[in-house]
Amino acid sequence: MSTNLESRSPATDGTPAPRKILPSLVTGQEGVLIGIIAVLWILLGLLTPAFLTSGSILPLLVAVAPIALIGVGMTFIIITAGIDVSVAAAIMVTAVITSQTMVATGIPLIPAVLLSIGVGALLGLVNGLLVAYGKIHAIIITFGTANVFQFIGLRFFGSSTVNGLPDTFDVFGRGEAGRTLGIPHSFAITLLVVAVAWWYLRHAASGRHLFAIGGNENAARLAGIKVKPLVLMTYVITGALVGLAACFFIGQGTSTLEQSVGAGRELLVIAAVVIGGTSILGGRGTVFGTLLGAILVQTVTSGVTQLGWPSQLSDLFVGVAIIAAVGTDILRERSRRKS
Amino acid sequence: MTTTALKNNEVGHRQENLGYRAVRMLLTQRIALLGLLIVVVLAIMTSLDFAGALSGSYDADYLAAALISAVPLAMLGLAQLMVILSGRGGIDLSVGAMVSLCGIVFGYSYGIWDLGLFPAILITAVAGVLCGALNGFLVAYMGFPPLIATLATFYALKSLALIVSGQKPISTLQIQDFFSAAQSVEIPVIGHSLPDVPLGIFTFLIPTALLAWVLLNRTTFGRRLYALGTNDVAAIWAGVDTRANRMLAYVLSGLISGLVAIVIVAQFASARPDAGVSGNGLALPAITIAVLGGVAITGGIGRVSGILLATLLIVWLNAGILLAFAGNEGTQLQLLALGLLLIGASLLNNVTRKKFGVLH
Numbered sequence: 001m002s003t004n005l006e007s008r009s010p011a012t013d014g015t016p017a018p019r020k021i022l023p024s025l026v027t028g029q030e031g032v033l034i035g036i037i038a039v040l041w042i043l044l045g046l047l048t049p050a051f052l053t054s055g056s057i058l059p060l061l062v063a064v065a066p067i068a069l070i071g072v073g074m075t076f077i078i079i080t081a082g083i084d085v086s087v088a089a090a091i092m093v094t095a096v097i098t099s100q101t102m103v104a105t106g107i108p109l110i111p112a113v114l115l116s117i118g119v120g121a122l123l124g125l126v127n128g129l130l131v132a133y134g135k136i137h138a139i140i141i142t143f144g145t146a147n148v149f150q151f152i153g154l155r156f157f158g159s160s161t162v163n164g165l166p167d168t169f170d171v172f173g174r175g176e177a178g179r180t181l182g183i184p185h186s187f188a189i190t191l192l193v194v195a196v197a198w199w200y201l202r203h204a205a206s207g208r209h210l211f212a213i214g215g216n217e218n219a220a221r222l223a224g225i226k227v228k229p230l231v232l233m234t235y236v237i238t239g240a241l242v243g244l245a246a247c248f249f250i251g252q253g254t255s256t257l258e259q260s261v262g263a264g265r266e267l268l269v270i271a272a273v274v275i276g277g278t279s280i281l282g283g284r285g286t287v288f289g290t291l292l293g294a295i296l297v298q299t300v301t302s303g304v305t306q307l308g309w310p311s312q313l314s315d316l317f318v319g320v321a322i323i324a325a326v327g328t329d330i331l332r333e334r335s336r337r338k339s
Numbered sequence: 340m341t342t343t344a345l346k347n348n349e350v351g352h353r354q355e356n357l358g359y360r361a362v363r364m365l366l367t368q369r370i371a372l373l374g375l376l377i378v379v380v381l382a383i384m385t386s387l388d389f390a391g392a393l394s395g396s397y398d399a400d401y402l403a404a405a406l407i408s409a410v411p412l413a414m415l416g417l418a419q420l421m422v423i424l425s426g427r428g429g430i431d432l433s434v435g436a437m438v439s440l441c442g443i444v445f446g447y448s449y450g451i452w453d454l455g456l457f458p459a460i461l462i463t464a465v466a467g468v469l470c471g472a473l474n475g476f477l478v479a480y481m482g483f484p485p486l487i488a489t490l491a492t493f494y495a496l497k498s499l500a501l502i503v504s505g506q507k508p509i510s511t512l513q514i515q516d517f518f519s520a521a522q523s524v525e526i527p528v529i530g531h532s533l534p535d536v537p538l539g540i541f542t543f544l545i546p547t548a549l550l551a552w553v554l555l556n557r558t559t560f561g562r563r564l565y566a567l568g569t570n571d572v573a574a575i576w577a578g579v580d581t582r583a584n585r586m587l588a589y590v591l592s593g594l595i596s597g598l599v600a601i602v603i604v605a606q607f608a609s610a611r612p613d614a615g616v617s618g619n620g621l622a623l624p625a626i627t628i629a630v631l632g633g634v635a636i637t638g639g640i641g642r643v644s645g646i647l648l649a650t651l652l653i654v655w656l657n658a659g660i661l662l663a664f665a666g667n668e669g670t671q672l673q674l675l676a677l678g679l680l681l682i683g684a685s686l687l688n689n690v691t692r693k694k695f696g697v698l699h
Binding site: 083130134135136137139140141143144145146147148149150151154155158159267270271274280281310312313314315316318319320322323326327330334 | 428430432477481482483484486487488490491492493494495496497498499501502506623626627630636637666667671672674675677678679681682685686688689
């Protein structure tokens, strides 16, 4: 199927050669983002000498990691023209279950991470089943499950915080334990996931199918693509990544887990994805762009704090960044269609 | 697909007995279903009350007092109705941020600059219209997907509200006295035998609902909104200025958010910069109300009466849950109820569409 699509046999009967299926390695949006991030980093470096030091950049990368990680799953979902606004609530559920288990039993790192990923995947499965097989618009379903997840999370919390967390997840944290050779583990893991996801979306047959589903679900189904299992998969993957990201959040926090863990992250993740050039209408997007989007958002947030401006200003810049990024994307699409 | 629809129709005609017709009405007329659910909730809660399982009495006075939370909820539900009707993925995530910012505007103009109540309300409404116009411009004229445009303005306006106010709530004497606008009053003429009803119902909710109903059902704007929400391209060919009409839907959403801001300032006796975005914010409950009220997320379908009944259902159910479960458990169960209702309602919408075609 996909080999058919990708092979570019010269047209023998005089018809034009098929349009190329694979996008260029770096899309326009990614180039723009790299430029903006470079300009911002240089400006911040000039204005606050402390910015371009490892004491400032490394925490930034650690903070980017969970957002970009969930962003990878969200990119998959949005490419299929879906959306998941329940990730914030899912972070809360996975974080509270994992940390309560760690406090109660003191399980070591690997089982704790696997538990977190498992719980996250289970929540993603609920979303995926309802979206793929219930045939309901994804935003409605995930608004609904967000409420249900929040209920579950708060029930686990009882009415207090989780106290006395062990230092198991310090390997994902900001401190010395979170780095090897100066590279934060959480960011390295995120880079690895981004790389695998990039390869999958670009070169695996089912990865290309996700774009087909987002472009035209009906056409994709008629072309023999198993739409429902693939859509289900995107939500399960997102859930699993939420589970892993929850470990990062716990590792970045203190020894107390607050009930507000994850709050508001769903919109931040979606912001990172759309700033990264993924079309909310489906059918177009890259995980590399999402990583850049997450870095841009985090740069703005840390930059505002380091300049000594009121931290609430960062949200204003995030809003402006979304409008600017999507606006240039829309204009580029328009001019491409005209030419 | 077509054949099954035909078969269903045939079966329907053959078994046109009372039970079948009742089921069909409940599924196709969202108002009928919501009405039934409200009756069920009231019946269950009242019987629990008689059995002594509630921590307070679930009577008419309690139900009337609970309506205070229906005012902002229903009004924002109407705001979502306007934008979701306009189609092409219409949605407004920024209502909470607009409420926060407009609340601060009202706090300044009424509480600090002391311009008088009506000029202050006017200024706040204009602020809402401007915020809505920004959304409308981005969506209708720039071609932004509504989810993205309103996500961006959500961030920007939320931040503006915090910065303009210096993160401090405004609660000067005027604002504190304004609390009287949120009190309950006796309904004139027939009121002495009925429980007192929150004033906001008459001053804000009923005028907004009436205006929304007239706009949607008795003006060309309303019919055009349904048209372009149902089929954008067809509306263009029919000569509808889809851009201007779609923009107007977002402007109205902003205007309603501005009015809600005043209601919320009155309820808290304070203009808080995070009034609309703290906790889950206001957008999520408003969208839930809209979907529960039978508004199709794809646009073109939805009614004012559905929004009002869905609000009553949620508000009275929540009020009952608070009496049945003490403390934290009650507020947590409200989340569960909201989530399950939303998922249930949308699954039901699907069944209806498959079995009977359109939902009314």
